[in-house]
Amino acid sequence: MAVTMIEERKVVPYSGNMAAAEALRQINPDVVAAYPITPQTEMMHFFADFVANGLVDTEFITVESEHSALSAVVGAAAAGARAMTATAGPGLALMWEILGVASGMRLPAVIALVNRALSSPINIHGDHSDMMGARDQGWIILVSENAEEEYDNLIQAVKIAEDERVRLPVMVGMDGFIISHSIEGVSLLKDEEVREFVGKQRMFHPLLDVEHPTTHGAIAMSDSYMEFKRQQREAMMNAYKVIREVGEEFAALRGKKYEHIEAYKTEDAEYILIVMGSAAGTAKYVVDRMRERGEKVGIIKIRTFRPFPYYDLADAIVASNAKAIGVMDRAETFGGYSGPLFEEVCTALYTRNKFYPIAGLIYGLGGRDCNINHIEEAFDVVKKKAAGEEVPPVTYLNLQV
Amino acid sequence: MKGWRDLEIGALITEPGNSAEYKTGEWRAWRPVFNRENCIDCMICWVFCPDSSIIVKDKKVVGIDYDHCKGCGICAHECPKSKGDDESKKALVMKPEYLFREED
Numbered sequence: 001m002a003v004t005m006i007e008e009r010k011v012v013p014y015s016g017n018m019a020a021a022e023a024l025r026q027i028n029p030d031v032v033a034a035y036p037i038t039p040q041t042e043m044m045h046f047f048a049d050f051v052a053n054g055l056v057d058t059e060f061i062t063v064e065s066e067h068s069a070l071s072a073v074v075g076a077a078a079a080g081a082r083a084m085t086a087t088a089g090p091g092l093a094l095m096w097e098i099l100g101v102a103s104g105m106r107l108p109a110v111i112a113l114v115n116r117a118l119s120s121p122i123n124i125h126g127d128h129s130d131m132m133g134a135r136d137q138g139w140i141i142l143v144s145e146n147a148e149e150e151y152d153n154l155i156q157a158v159k160i161a162e163d164e165r166v167r168l169p170v171m172v173g174m175d176g177f178i179i180s181h182s183i184e185g186v187s188l189l190k191d192e193e194v195r196e197f198v199g200k201q202r203m204f205h206p207l208l209d210v211e212h213p214t215t216h217g218a219i220a221m222s223d224s225y226m227e228f229k230r231q232q233r234e235a236m237m238n239a240y241k242v243i244r245e246v247g248e249e250f251a252a253l254r255g256k257k258y259e260h261i262e263a264y265k266t267e268d269a270e271y272i273l274i275v276m277g278s279a280a281g282t283a284k285y286v287v288d289r290m291r292e293r294g295e296k297v298g299i300i301k302i303r304t305f306r307p308f309p310y311y312d313l314a315d316a317i318v319a320s321n322a323k324a325i326g327v328m329d330r331a332e333t334f335g336g337y338s339g340p341l342f343e344e345v346c347t348a349l350y351t352r353n354k355f356y357p358i359a360g361l362i363y364g365l366g367g368r369d370c371n372i373n374h375i376e377e378a379f380d381v382v383k384k385k386a387a388g389e390e391v392p393p394v395t396y397l398n399l400q401v
Numbered sequence: 402m403k404g405w406r407d408l409e410i411g412a413l414i415t416e417p418g419n420s421a422e423y424k425t426g427e428w429r430a431w432r433p434v435f436n437r438e439n440c441i442d443c444m445i446c447w448v449f450c451p452d453s454s455i456i457v458k459d460k461k462v463v464g465i466d467y468d469h470c471k472g473c474g475i476c477a478h479e480c481p482k483s484k485g486d487d488e489s490k491k492a493l494v495m496k497p498e499y500l501f502r503e504e505d
Contacts, residue, residue, distance in 0.1 A: 106411030167410060205413055215414035227405035228412050234405075 005055065006191050014186040016147040016179035020086065020112045021046035022186075023154040025056050026194035029110075030081035033061035033072035037091040038124045039176040040114040044086055066091040070098040070109075077107035078216040080206025082158065084109065088176055089116025092130045096137070102169045103138030103232065105217050108161035108201075111139075111171040112154055114180045115277065115330075117366040125367020126175035128277065128330040131305070132340045138232050140170040140239050141306040145280045148186045150174040152254065153303075155189075158198045159246045165238040167204065175278040175330075177367060189253070197253060236307045243304055260309030262301040263316040265291065269298030271382045272317065273326045274345055276302045279363065279370050283328075286375040296321070297379055302341065310348040317349065317356065324357040324386035326378050328397075330364045338362070338394045357385040363397035374398050421469075425452065429472035431495045435465055439482050439492040446476035446493060472498065 006026070014022065021043045024032065032051075034044045051060040059076075063069045069085045076083035087095060092113060102109050117127035131141060142157060144150040150172060157170040174180055189197075205214045220228055240260075247258035264284050266272055275283045280301035290297045300316055302309070317325065329339020336343065338360025349356060359381050364370040374397045385391045409415060440462050447455040447462065454470035456463050465476075474495045477483050482492035 104411065204410070205415060212415070213417040215417075216411070218412050218414050220412050223402060224408060224412075227403070227408050230405040231408065231410060 006188050009188065009190055009193075011185050011187045013183050014147055015042070015181050015183050016144075016150050016174045017043035017114070017181065018046055019147040019151040019186045020154060020174070021050070022188060023151045023194075024084060024086075024112065025050045026189070026191050027082070027084070027155065027158055027198055028056050028195065029058055029084045031059045031061065031073065031076035031083040032085060033063050033069045033076070033083070034085050034087070035063050035066050035069045035091065037066065037088050039116060039180045040086050040088040040091065040112075042181070043112060043114070047086075066094040067098060070095040070102065070111075073109045074098055074102050074105065074107055077102070077109050078105065078206070079208045080203040082108075082162075082201045084112065086112040086114070088114040089118055089124070089127075089130045092134055092171075093118060096134065099134055099137035099139060099169075101217065104228070106167040106232075106235065107169060108158075108167055109169040110154065110157045110161055111169070112150070113171045113173045114176045115173045116176040123366040124176065126178045126180075126278070126330070126364065127366050128173070129332065129365075131171070131173050132331040132333075134171070135306065135340065138168065138236075139306065140166075140168055140236070140243070141304070142170065142172045142243075143276050143303060143305055144172060144174040144179065145278060145301060145303075147174070147179055147182070147184050149303075150179060151186060151188070152250065152256070152258065155194055155197060156243075156246045156250050156258065159249075160239065160243055162201055163238075163242045163246075164202070164204070166235050166242050168232070168235050168239060173277070178278045193253060197250070240304075240307045240309070243307075258303070260302075260304040260312045261316060262303060264299045264301065266298035266300060266316055266320040266322075268296055269320045270296040270323045271326070271379055271386060272297070272320060272322050273299045273328060273361075273375070273378055273382065274302065274313075274341065275299055275328045276305065276341060277330060279328060279330070279375070282370065282372060283375050286372050286379070289372070290376070290379065295379075305341075308344050308348075310344075310351065313345065314348045314352045314354060318352070318354055322356055324359065324382045326359045326361050326382040326385070328361045328363055328378060330362075332362060332365065357388075359385045359391050360394040361397055362394055368398055370397060424468045425471050426454075426466075426468045429467075429470060430498050431472040431474055432467070432498050432501055433465055433470065433472065433474065433476050434494045434496050435462065436492050436494070437463075439490055441482060441492070443481060445479050445481065449475050449479045451475065
């Protein structure tokens with residue numbers, strides 16, 4: 001990867017990791033603390049190059065674990081720095097304790113997350129179970145469909161996290177290897193544009209402000225703990241608005257829409273699949289192909305998983321001609337009805353008094369292939385469900401039986 | 402108590418040195434009772450008290466800060482005058498808090 005400044009907008013052949021590293025370079029955070037873990041390692045290699053070549057002013061902290069990486073980021077963010085890290089799968093799991101610390105202390109940190117499966121058995125490939133495990137830790141979660149989206153989402157994440165109405169950390173996920181290591185065309189913004197977009201960080205009570213000493217991370221007993229959690233809920237609700245605003249602002253710069261969801265050909269669709277991450281790209285292709293055959297199909301891609309866009313999703317479904325819906329999950333909730341996304345979709349519809357036949361589909365665990373045939377198979381399940389045929393609560397796609 | 406809208410975001414403490422306002426004495430189950438007549442002002446209790454709750458004026462122990470004393474009993478344990486059984490000769494004695502608090 002050429003170590004250069006980007007003076008002009010251009011389309012480059014980049015992997016997801018390269019795109020994320022480039023975004024980090026253009027954001028030029030004050031502190032990056034990271035520990036290498038497949039499939040994120042490459043991203044931090046690129047970033048270390050930038051640091052070594054003086055292309056960023058970042059203090060790059062090489063730590064001995066992900067627990068320390070996020071701890072360093074929390075410390076740096078409390079001190080008043082714009083701090084970021086990157087991780088994947090078990091690395092995010094090792095950050096678990098500090099995830100809650102970062103969100104509870106309301107620090108605007110950003111994680112570039114390369115989604116990877118969790119052990120056991122050991123698996124290094126793309127899977128959403130790491131992110132779903134971190135689901136309730138108070139982080140804003142954005143999910144990317146491809147390398148360019150990861151790049152765009154990371155730039156927006158900084159602005160979302162630092163908004164004074166939000167002040168919550170953000171993780172931006174991309175599927176391990178499928179996005180992180182695949183080369184594709186990525187349209188880069190100019191360094192100057194990114195710097196202008198993210199702007200200067202406005203700090204709230206930084207520890208390094210010795211004129212106004214503060215204590216971060218204090219104790220709160222049962223007399224006030226719940227009030228602080230209520231504040232976090234409020235921040236998440238604000239984030240719902242702020243993500244939209246930042247998306248609009250970014251769209252003006254980029255010429256590409258960034259909303260909570262992306263409804264693809266759903267207006268007249270009878271069968272709808274709800275997808276997240278890289279499979280959304282494949283699903284769009286399948287929708288195009290099936291539409292050529294005259295089949296009324298569509299997909300809804302979820303970009304914001306937390307705060308979950310219940311209204312947007314329900315609106316999009318209600319506005320379509322849906323007879324049945326399929327929800328594709330790249331993570332298991334063992335003992336639950338289906339995957340985590342399935343539950344959210346059901347909640348979105350139930351709370352609006354809208355009831356559709358819904359099929360749960362689990363796919364791609366541990367990087368298992370999910371190609372066009374499997375998406376078509378998923379649509380077949382949805383069609384069966386619409387026709388009133390019996391469909392199991394969960395259908396595993398591409399499973400050896 | 403403050404409502405959730407009024408509390409500082411992220412449990413931040415913006416006012417330094419305010420821990421003195423935290424009345425840890427409310428936790429107390431045992432209360433050290435000080436007897437000035439038996440005290441020799443050796444200051445051992447003052448040195449050992451983990452909560453700085455021994456009040457000293459002009460090099461003399463004058464009392465105990467019950468707002469912050471958690472009733473750990475270290476002062477009474479270390480007090481050289483409090484060894485032995487004769488209650489009338491002790492400088493610091495631990496007594497159950499319910500003897501002093503009407504609401505209990």
